[in-house]
Every structure is written in structure tokens, then in C-alpha cells.
Amino acid sequence: MRFVDEFRDAGTARALASRIAELCRSIPGEPGREYKFMEVCGGHTHTIYKHGLEDHLPDTVTLVHGPGCPVCVIPMGRVDDAIAIAEQPDVIMTTFSDMMRVPGSRGTFLESNAAGADIRMVYSPLDSLKIARQNPDKRVVFMGIGFETTAPSTAMTLLRAAREGIDNFAVFCNHVTIIPAIKAILDSPDLRLDGFVGPGHVSTVIGCRPYEFIPRDHGKPLVCSGFEPLDILQSVHMLLRQLAEGRCEVENQYSRVVPWDGNPRALRAIAETMQLRPYFEWRGLGFISHSALQLRDAYRAFDAELIFDVPGVRVADPKACQCGEVLKGVLKPWECKVFGTACTPETPIGTCMVSSEGACAAYYNFGRFSRERVRHATALPTPSIGRR
Amino acid sequence: MCLGIPGEVVEVGVDRPDLAMVDVSGVKRAINIGLLDEGEVGPGDWVLIHVGFAMSKIDEAEAKAAMEFLEGIGQAYADEMAALLESRIE
Amino acid sequence: MTTDEQQVLDRIDRARRRRPRVREERITMAHGAGGKATHTLVEALFLDAFRNPQLERLEDQAVFPAAGGRFAFTTDSYVVSPLFFPGGDIGELAVNGTVNDLAVSGASPLHLSAGFILEEGFPVADLQRIVASMAAAAAAANVTVVTGDTKVVQRGKADGCYITTAGVGVLERDVELGADRARPGDAVLVSGPIGDHGVTIMLARGELEISSDIASDTAPLAGLVDALLDAVPRGVRCLRDATRGGVATILNEVAAASDVAVVVDEAAVPMRAEVRGASEILGIDPLYVACEGRMVVVVDGAQAPAALDALRSHPLGAGASVVGTVAADPPALVLLRTEFGGTRIVDMLIGDPLPRIC
Numbered sequence: 001m002r003f004v005d006e007f008r009d010a011g012t013a014r015a016l017a018s019r020i021a022e023l024c025r026s027i028p029g030e031p032g033r034e035y036k037f038m039e040v041c042g043g044h045t046h047t048i049y050k051h052g053l054e055d056h057l058p059d060t061v062t063l064v065h066g067p068g069c070p071v072c073v074i075p076m077g078r079v080d081d082a083i084a085i086a087e088q089p090d091v092i093m094t095t096f097s098d099m100m101r102v103p104g105s106r107g108t109f110l111e112s113n114a115a116g117a118d119i120r121m122v123y124s125p126l127d128s129l130k131i132a133r134q135n136p137d138k139r140v141v142f143m144g145i146g147f148e149t150t151a152p153s154t155a156m157t158l159l160r161a162a163r164e165g166i167d168n169f170a171v172f173c174n175h176v177t178i179i180p181a182i183k184a185i186l187d188s189p190d191l192r193l194d195g196f197v198g199p200g201h202v203s204t205v206i207g208c209r210p211y212e213f214i215p216r217d218h219g220k221p222l223v224c225s226g227f228e229p230l231d232i233l234q235s236v237h238m239l240l241r242q243l244a245e246g247r248c249e250v251e252n253q254y255s256r257v258v259p260w261d262g263n264p265r266a267l268r269a270i271a272e273t274m275q276l277r278p279y280f281e282w283r284g285l286g287f288i289s290h291s292a293l294q295l296r297d298a299y300r301a302f303d304a305e306l307i308f309d310v311p312g313v314r315v316a317d318p319k320a321c322q323c324g325e326v327l328k329g330v331l332k333p334w335e336c337k338v339f340g341t342a343c344t345p346e347t348p349i350g351t352c353m354v355s356s357e358g359a360c361a362a363y364y365n366f367g368r369f370s371r372e373r374v375r376h377a378t379a380l381p382t383p384s385i386g387r388r
Numbered sequence: 389m390c391l392g393i394p395g396e397v398v399e400v401g402v403d404r405p406d407l408a409m410v411d412v413s414g415v416k417r418a419i420n421i422g423l424l425d426e427g428e429v430g431p432g433d434w435v436l437i438h439v440g441f442a443m444s445k446i447d448e449a450e451a452k453a454a455m456e457f458l459e460g461i462g463q464a465y466a467d468e469m470a471a472l473l474e475s476r477i478e
Numbered sequence: 479m480t481t482d483e484q485q486v487l488d489r490i491d492r493a494r495r496r497r498p499r500v501r502e503e504r505i506t507m508a509h510g511a512g513g514k515a516t517h518t519l520v521e522a523l524f525l526d527a528f529r530n531p532q533l534e535r536l537e538d539q540a541v542f543p544a545a546g547g548r549f550a551f552t553t554d555s556y557v558v559s560p561l562f563f564p565g566g567d568i569g570e571l572a573v574n575g576t577v578n579d580l581a582v583s584g585a586s587p588l589h590l591s592a593g594f595i596l597e598e599g600f601p602v603a604d605l606q607r608i609v610a611s612m613a614a615a616a617a618a619a620n621v622t623v624v625t626g627d628t629k630v631v632q633r634g635k636a637d638g639c640y641i642t643t644a645g646v647g648v649l650e651r652d653v654e655l656g657a658d659r660a661r662p663g664d665a666v667l668v669s670g671p672i673g674d675h676g677v678t679i680m681l682a683r684g685e686l687e688i689s690s691d692i693a694s695d696t697a698p699l700a701g702l703v704d705a706l707l708d709a710v711p712r713g714v715r716c717l718r719d720a721t722r723g724g725v726a727t728i729l730n731e732v733a734a735a736s737d738v739a740v741v742v743d744e745a746a747v748p749m750r751a752e753v754r755g756a757s758e759i760l761g762i763d764p765l766y767v768a769c770e771g772r773m774v775v776v777v778d779g780a781q782a783p784a785a786l787d788a789l790r791s792h793p794l795g796a797g798a799s800v801v802g803t804v805a806a807d808p809p810a811l812v813l814l815r816t817e818f819g820g821t822r823i824v825d826m827l828i829g830d831p832l833p834r835i836c
Contacts, residue, residue, distance in 0.1 A: 001413050001751075001758065003394040003434060003446060010819030012458050015465030043391065052820015096439075097761075114504040123686055123760070124440025126420060149392070153441045156422055201392045204436065204444040227392065229818045230458060256451035257392075257436050257444050266423045266443070334483050340490035345828040346514050347501060356761070366822040370484055374813055377739045377805035378821050391761045413755025415681070415690040437759070 003256070007228030008051065016233045017056040023240040024060040036062045036192065037239055038329050040182060041199035042069030042357025043227050049366035051229040061236060064191075064329035065362075067181045067285065068199050070146040071098045071355035072327060074174060075281045076315040079104030082143050082172055085308045086117040092135060094128040095143040097121045098355045103348060105315045125157040125171075132161075132169035141304045143172045149201040151175040151293060152266035155273040158299055172304035173294055176280065178202050179210050180291035184282075186218050188328050195239040197232060198224035200254040205270075207262025208250050215248040226254035273299050281314065283351055284324025323350035326359055333363040340364060392438040394446055395419070397429050410437060494810075498522045510834070512722025513766070513827025536731075537656060538579040538718065541649060550585035552576060553644035559637055559834045561608065563682040565674075565693030569608035571770060571836060572641040573615035573623075574698045575721065581700040582717040582773060584655055584707060585647030587619060592626040593642040598633040608639060619698035621645070637834075651707055657728075659715040660736035664804040665782035667775040669702060669789050670695065670797035672725050673753040676767035679835040681756065688759060692752045697771030702794045706775065709788030713778035720772050721836055726765035726824045728774045729802075729812045737809045742802035742824065744817045765814075766827045768835050776804065 025031060039045060045065045048054065054063070067073060079102055086093035086109065093109070100109045100121065113119040118138075122128050125142050132140035144154040154171060161169045178199060185191065198211060203224045211222045221242040225235035235253045242248060252258055273296055280292030295303040304310075317323065320338045325331040333339055333352070343349040345361050352358035356365075395410035395417075406422040408429065421429060421442045428445055429435055435442035498518040508515040525533060532540040539552035556572040573590065580587040592612065596605065616623055674695040681688050699719060707714060718728045725747070733740045749764055757764045771794060777785045782800055789795030812824040 001394070001754065002396070003451060004758070006455055007458075008818050009458075009462070010817060011466070012462040013819050015462045016458070018465060019461055049822060051816045051818040052814075052822045053818065055820035056818075110506045110508060111502065111504065114502075114506045124420075126440050127685070127687075149438055149443070152423055152443075153420075153439045156420065156441065201436075201438060201443065204392075229820075234454075234458065253454075256447050256454060259444070263423060263444060265425065269423070332483075334486040340486060341493045344493075345825075346518075364490075365825050365828070368487060368490065368823055368825075369808060369811060369813070369821075370487060371821070373808050374739075374821055377741050377807060378813060378815055393758045411755075412759050414750075414752040415688050415692075415755040415759065417686075417688045417759065 004228060007230040009230065012230060013056050013233060016237055020061060020237050020240060021058040023237065023244055024058055027244045034060050034062060035194045035240065036064050037195050037197055037236060038064040038066045038193050039197040040066040040068045042072065042355065043201065044197060044225065044232055045359050045362050046357045047227055047229055047232060049362040053229045053232060056233060064193065065359035066185065066329055067327040068147065068178060069355050069357040070176065071102055072323065072351040072358045073176060073282045074102060074145060074351060075283045076104050076317060077313055078174055080106060080315060081310040081312060083109065083112045084311055085141055085172060085304055086112055086119050088308060090138050092131060092138050092140045093117065093119045093143065094122045094131060094140060096145065099143060099145065101348065102351055102354050125154050129157050129161055129166060129169055132166050136168060139168050139170065141170045141172055143174065145174045147176055147178050147202045148205040151274065152205060152269050155269035158273045158302055159269060161302060167301065170302050170304040170307050171295060175293040177291055180288045184285050184288055185328055190330050191328060193220060194243065195220050196222040197235045198222045200224055200226050200258055203258045203262065205263050205266045208252050208258065208260050211250045215250060219248055221248045223251045223253050224258055226257065283317065284327045318349050321350040323352045326352050333360040392436045392443060394434050395437050397431055397433045397435060399431055410435065511827060512727055517826065535656060539583050541583055548649040550580045550583045550647040550649060552579040553642065554579060555640065555642040556836060557640050557834050558679060558836050560682050561604065561638055563694055564678055566696040567608055567611050568639060568641055569612035570615045571696050572643045573612050573619060574696050574770060575836065576643040576645040577619045577621060577698045577700055578719040580645050580647035581703045582719055583649065584651050584653040584703065585649045587621045587645055587647040587700055589624045589646050590616065590621050591644045592623050594628045595636055595640040596628065596630045597636040597638050598630060600638050605639065615698065619700060653707060655714060655716050657716050657718065657732045657735040660732050660738050660776045660804050662738060662804055662806040663779045664715055664776050665779045665800050666740060666802040666804065667777065667785060667789065667798055667800050668725060668748065669773045669775065669795045671748040671750045672720065672769055672772060673749060673764040673767035675770040676835050677753045677756045688756060690752045690756065692750065695769055695771035697794050699771065699773055699794065702789065702792045705792040706785060706788045710777060710781050710785050713781035714775065716776040718774045720769045720774050722768050723827050724766040724768055725774055726812065727827055729824065730826045732776060733812050734810045739805040739808050740802055740812045741805055742812065742814045744814050746799055746801045748797050748799045765824055770836065
């Protein structure tokens with residue numbers, strides 16, 4: 001696949017890895033010191049584990065997983081609200097597949113579906129609108145989740161629904177914004193970071209400028225990164241080079257996709273249909289002001305929060321769950337008390353264990369092994385006969 | 389969720405200029421290109437697809453520059469390894 | 479790795495070896511997806527109730543001695559939606575699936591039964607089509623449908639047509655195959671490109687609006703098994719047809735049952751470009767996507783070249799490939815060496831509510 005395979009080449013990865021190790025040694029100050037970079041986006045976390053990227057990193061570079069997993073930051077109360085909407089008569093609830101197993105205080109969409117609710121997975125919010133057109137006697141709700149990457153698609157769908165006068169369609173809006181989340185991380189006292197691997201797909205929409213306060217006010221470099229494993233490795237290289245050269249700025253590794261100024265059309269679509277909420281609860285991070293989107297008054301008729309009677313009750317996270325610390329990068333997934341025993345992808349307690357982009361699920365599903373122990377097993381060559 | 393994948397535009401809708409047929413490794417899907425400027429993409433262009441929408445046109449020149457950087461590092465590394473091996477033989 | 483992390487991993491390992499328990503109050507779609515939830519249901523509920531040495535092996539068929547011979551016996555139900563799809567239909571699937579469950583024990587399939595659950599209002603013309611393709615598939619696999627049953631349920635109580643087939647076969651060869659027989663040093667092969675059937679069904683449902691030329695790989699594997707066992711009469715440890723849950727699920731079953739590590743080389747796994755493309759669009763891992771005409775072969779490493787030649791000499795194994803090896807440690811784990819040069823785990827599928835694919 002073009003723009004994919006060339007960014008997965010193992011030989012180039014080894015070469016880049018040796019450059020990264022060299023750079024670590026050449027940074028003036030503390031030789032042998034450990035460098036910690038946070039990949040903000042859950043998509044990056046997924047890539048890192050899925051391709052075994054850490055096998056290429058020297059021991060002196062650690063990637064800390066950040067809060068950019070849209071499913072992981074949904075608080076339990078919002079899941080309960082969504083299930084309450086889904087269980088009302090004549091409702092078809094539609095959502096992305098990641099949401100199906102996220103636990104609220106009374107269970108998951110998957111269980112609610114088994115108990116009789118009509119909950120369907122869609123690939124795009126436009127598919128949800130189509131279901132509304134096909135089922136005029138039902139009320140079709142789209143549960144919108146995601147950062148600025150996904151919000152424009154919900155916005156475009158709302159614009160279309162309004163234009164076509166589809167009045168049995170509604171949006172349960174849970175879109176969140178990335179900058180307040182990064183600010184919450186920067187304000188967290190217990191975390192020492194040397195820089196950020198910036199969220200590439202969010203940046204296709206918001207561009208690179210919104211990150212400029214990070215080097216300016218907080219003295220941390222950020223490199224906006226693509227999602228193939230070589231993209232991430234190159235971003236780490238660029239961050240280290242900034243440190244080696246004494247620079248601290250926003251750079252764009254993913255310039256093949258991300259324009260410096262983002263996508264003005266997408267931003268306009270969001271602005272036309274949505275506005276910032278005064279505050280929103282993030283799982284594990286608590287209430288963050290101006291960190292989420294709700295529908296504008298002009299789109300009240302499509303706002304599921306107004307159409308349906310939602311409980312809107314705040315539900316505290318289970319006591320044992322340490323998703324908040326994991327989302328902030330303070331704890332590694334395996335350092336959580338319930339990780340892998342009480343909390344598994346099969347029976348998740350916290351959201352980080354549900355989404356394929358959650359740090360806990362990624363570590364449990366892909367990275368749960370001792371590298372020393374597998375070294376022998378993976379050193380045996382597969383007979384090279386029969387390669388495709 | 390934040391999944392974005394590259395696809396090649398095969399055709400742009402005639403009656404519906406906000407729709408394009410894209411090809412991803414031999415499978416095709418109609419996607420919405422309403423987030424791009426009108427006339428920005430045509431057959432042969434590559435776009436980044438996310439939940440049924442083209443988010444961005446892939447900039448071939450930027451991609452080429454990135455690849456050249458990576459290949460440069462790879463080549464330098466290969467040369468060094470070769471030199472290292474040779475020096476051992478002697 | 480710190481000792482702390484190793485302790486956590488050991489604790490997880492112990493937790494995973496505990497007896498499984500069904501925690502849900504109701505059956506969800508995940509219980510039918512072929513992954514972890516399906517295994518939990520089978521082991522905690524069915525095996526617990528019916529426990530006997532034959533069933534405990536949890537193979538696709540039971541092999542039992544009778545009248546001086548050895549016989550294989552199996553059953554499978556088919557609920558695929560849509561009923562007709564590129565490359566086949568539910569009838570063909572119902573014959574091939576059961577034939578394959580017999581064949582992978584090394585048995586020659588003999589006779590099938592066919593039970594139909596039909597929904598009131600189901601077009602007779604569709605039923606005729608399904609039955610005709612069952613007859614053709616049975617003829618191609620050299621089996622006969624010797625008994626059957628029909629029930630009709632009210633409109634809305636079934637999705638058109640469900641079929642259950644059972645089959646018996648005879649073991650004429652002196653082979654003992656099983657997921658518990660893999661040993662360090664063995665090679666792992668797959669008989670052709672993976673994921674064709676699962677992707678075909680997902681696309682055929684039309685909900686994703688993705689089009690492609692891909693077709694189901696449904697096929698009877700008895701001939702391919704014969705070709706393999708003729709060429710390699712000793713040294714084949716295990717055969718499994720990779721249906722629900724895909725190749726990854728089979729490899730996990732082998733790793734767990736034999737208490738070995740299975741190490742797969744990502745670059746060696748054969749896959750059509752279209753399967754890869756659809757998987758990338760949908761964000762799914764093709765290792766978990768169902769096949770209906772592919773099998774996983776575990777064979778003594780020294781016999782791998784002969785096994786590969788035998789598979790490739792048969793039309794249904796033309797795309798066969800050696801995809802990995804068996805190692806002693808870490809036990810009960812499937813590892814993938816990625817094309818990128820890293821290593822990761824390939825775990826059991828965690829209950830994604832996939833569409834009904836078989």
C-alpha cells in the first residue's frame with residue numbers, strides 16, 4: 001500500500017534507531033540520561049505496540065502514553081446516559097465499534113443490545129444518517145465521540161441532516177478538544193517529560209499553530225507525527241535533534257498530510273454546528289473547562305441531550321481503577337493495581353482497557369511479554385521457503 | 389478511532405461533487421470530500437480517509453521529501469555496516 | 479524489564495490459567511465471535527455439563543473406535559448472513575465446513591446429516607438454490623447426505639434459513655493429530671491466503687458500502703489433507719481449518735493446548751491485497767478474520783519443506799506458506815515478528831461483535 005508500506009521498512013527502522021541512540025549520547029549535559037516523550041494520541045499508542053516499535057528504541061528513550069484516546073476519556077456517567085437513550089422506545093443508537101464494550105455503571109452497549117435495545121455499529125456518521133432516512137418511524141441517534149479529527153464528520157452530517165430536513169436524526173455529542181487535555185498534562189506536577197509526539201490526525205484539522213504555546217510557555221518541543229511506525233521513530237529523532245541542538249519548537253514530521261494551518265473548511269463546519277461547553281468531565285482527568293463540544297442552539301432540534309431525558313448523573317470511577325494516572329502517563333499500564341487480573345480486555349474495569357487505542361489494552365494485547373524471554377524464541381529463523 | 393488511511397481517488401461524482409470513489413489496496417468505497425476545497429482532488433490524487441471523509445489531500449512532494457530523508461539515513465547506515473564488515477575482514 | 483513488571487506478567491499468566499467463568503447475564507454477539515468469549519462459554523458451560531475425555535480435547539471433531547475401525551464425528555451450525563455471497567452460499571458452507579472438520583482429523587468424510595430451520599415466508603426458490611449447491615458440494619467432496627430434518631418457525635423468529643449439518647468419517651490412516659501435539663522445533667504453515675471468507679461476508683452485507691472483487695474461499699479440504707498426509711505420513715502434529723476467529727485463534731489454541739510458544743513471521747503470512755485494504759479501512763486485524771477453505775498445519779520442522787511441496791502441488795494449497803515456528807518458551811503465547819522488525823503478542827480475539835459470518 002502506498003504511503004503505508006514504505007513507512008514500515010525494518011531496515012530503515014534499524015538505521016534510524018542507531019541514529020537515535022547516537023543522538024541520545026551526543027546531547028550535552030547528562031550522558032546516559034533517560035529521555036521521556038509523550039505520544040498524545042491513542043492511535044500512536046496502538047501503532048507503537050502493534051508494530052513492536054519499542055524493540056527499536058534504545059533504553060534511554062521511553063515513550064509515555066497520553067490522553068488522546070477518545071473512548072478512554074469518556075466518563076462512566078456519559079456511557080450511562082447513552083445507554084439510557086438507547087433503551088428508550090423506537091430508538092436506534094448508532095456508534096463506532098470501539099464504544100460497544102465500554103462499561104458504564106450499569107453495563108455496556110453490547111449487553112444493552114443483548115437485552116433488547118437496538119444498537120448498531122457504523123463506519124461513518126453519514127451511515128447513521130442513512131439509517132435515519134431508511135427508518136422514518138424510528139429516532140436514530142449518533143453517539144459522536146472523538147477529538148477534532150472526528151468532530152468535522154459529525155458536523156458535516158448535522159449540516160446535511162438540517163439541509164435535508166431529516167428530523168428523526170439526533171447527535172449525542174461527546175466530542176472533546178485536544179489542547180485542554182495537553183494543558184492538563186502540562187499542569188500535572190508528577191510528570192517529567194522532555195517533549196511531545198504530536199497528534200497527526202487532529203492536526204489535519206487544527207494545524208500546528210495551536211501547539212506553539214507548548215515550547216513557548218512550557219519549554220517542551222512538539223513534533224506533529226504520522227501514524228506509521230517509521231513516522232513515530234522519525235518524530236523521536238526530530239525531538240532528540242531539537243534537544244541536541246538546543247532548539248525548542250513545533251515541527252511537522254507529517255507534512256505529507258498535515259498543513260501548517262490545518263483544514264479551514266473542517267474548522268468552519270465545527271464552528272457552524274458546535275460550540276465549546278463551559279466544562280466537561282474527562283475520565284481520570286476530572287472536569288476541564290472549555291474542553292468539549294456541544295451542539296449550537298440553531299441545532300437544538302438534533303441535540304439528543306435535549307430531545308431525550310438523560311440521567312446526566314456523574315458516576316465516580318471504580319475505586320480500584322487508575323485510568324486517570326495511566327491517561328496522564330504517571331503510571332505505566334502494568335503498574336495499575338487491577339491491571340491484567342481484575343481488569344482485562346474481556347472484563348474491563350477502566351476504559352483504557354477497552355479501546356484498541358487505550359494504553360492498557362495495547363499493552364495487554366500486544367506488549368504483555370518479557371523481551372528477554374522472547375529473545376530466544378524469536379531468534380529462531382522461520383524457514384524462508386514460502387515467503388510471499 | 390483516529391484511524392486514517394491513504395486511498396487513491398478513482399473518480400469524483402458528477403452529480404455529487406462532494407463524493408469521490410477511492411481505492412484502498414483494491415477495495416473501493418465512496419467517501420465524502422466536502423471537507424476539501426472544491427476541485428482540490430481528482431482521479432490519481434491520494435487522500436487521507438477518516439470515518440468516511442477525506443480529511444486532507446496527501447502532498448506527494450512532502451511525502452517524497454520524507455522518504456528521501458529516511459532512505460538517506462538507511463543508505464548511510466548500510467554503508468557504515470558494509471565498511472564495518474570490511475574492516476573486520478581485514 | 480524490572481522484576482515488578484515480571485511479577486505482574488506472572489500474575490496475569492496465573493489468572494489466565496484459572497478456570498473460565500461466564501460473567502455475563504445474557505448471551506451477547508461476542509459469545510458467537512469465536513474468540514475469548516466463545517471459548518469461555520464452551521469451557522465453562524458446555525464442557526462442564528458434558529465433560530468426558532473425548533470432549534475435553536476440544537477438537538473440531540471426536541475420533542472414536544468402533545467395529546474394529548476408527549471414526550470421526552462432528553457437527554456444525556450455519557447462520558451466515560447474507561445467505562448468498564460471492565464465491566458461495568450457506569448450503570455450500572454447511573457441507574464444506576463439516577467435511578473440513580472431519581478431514582482435519584485425517585479422516586475420509588463419508589456421510590452427512592442436514593437439519594433445516596426455515597422461517598415462515600422464506601422463498602422456496604431460494605431453498606432450492608441452497609439445496610442444489612449443497613448437493614453439488616457433497617458430490618465434489620465425495621460425501622452423501624443420508625438423513626435430515628426440517629422445522630419451520632414463525633416469521634421473524636429466524637433469519638430466513640439456518641442449517642445444521644453433522645458428519646461421520648473413517649480414519650483409514652494411522653495418524654493421531656491434535657492441537658496438544660505441537661513441539662518446539664515444529665514449523666507452522668497455512669495453506670493459502672487468509673481472511674477471504676470473512677472479508678467477503680462483511681462486504682456482502684452491504685452496510686459498509688465497500689466494493690471489491692473478492693470472493694469466499696469456501697472449499698472442501700479432504701483432498702488437500704490427503705495430499706499432505708500421503709507425502710508426509712509421519713511428523714504432521716495438527717491440522718485445523720481456520721474458520722471463526724481466524725488463524726490467530728487456531729494458533730492460540732495450539733499454543734495453549736501444547737504449552738508452547740508459536741512465533742509467526744508477519745511478512746510470511748499470505749494475504750490478498752483486497753483483504754489487507756478492507757482490514758485497513760475497517761481497522762481490523764486480518765489474522766482474526768475467518769477463512770472457510772484454509773487450514774493451519776503444524777509439522778515437524780524437518781518435514782516442513784516436504785509438507786509445503788505437498789500443499790502447493792494441490793490446487794487448494796497453491797498459495798501455501800511456512801509462516802512460523804514453535805518454541806518452548808514463553809509457553810501458551812503466540813508472538814508475531816512484525817514486518818517492522820519488532821515483536822508483539824497475538825492474543826485470543828476479545829469478543830468483537832462481528833457480523834454472522836458462517
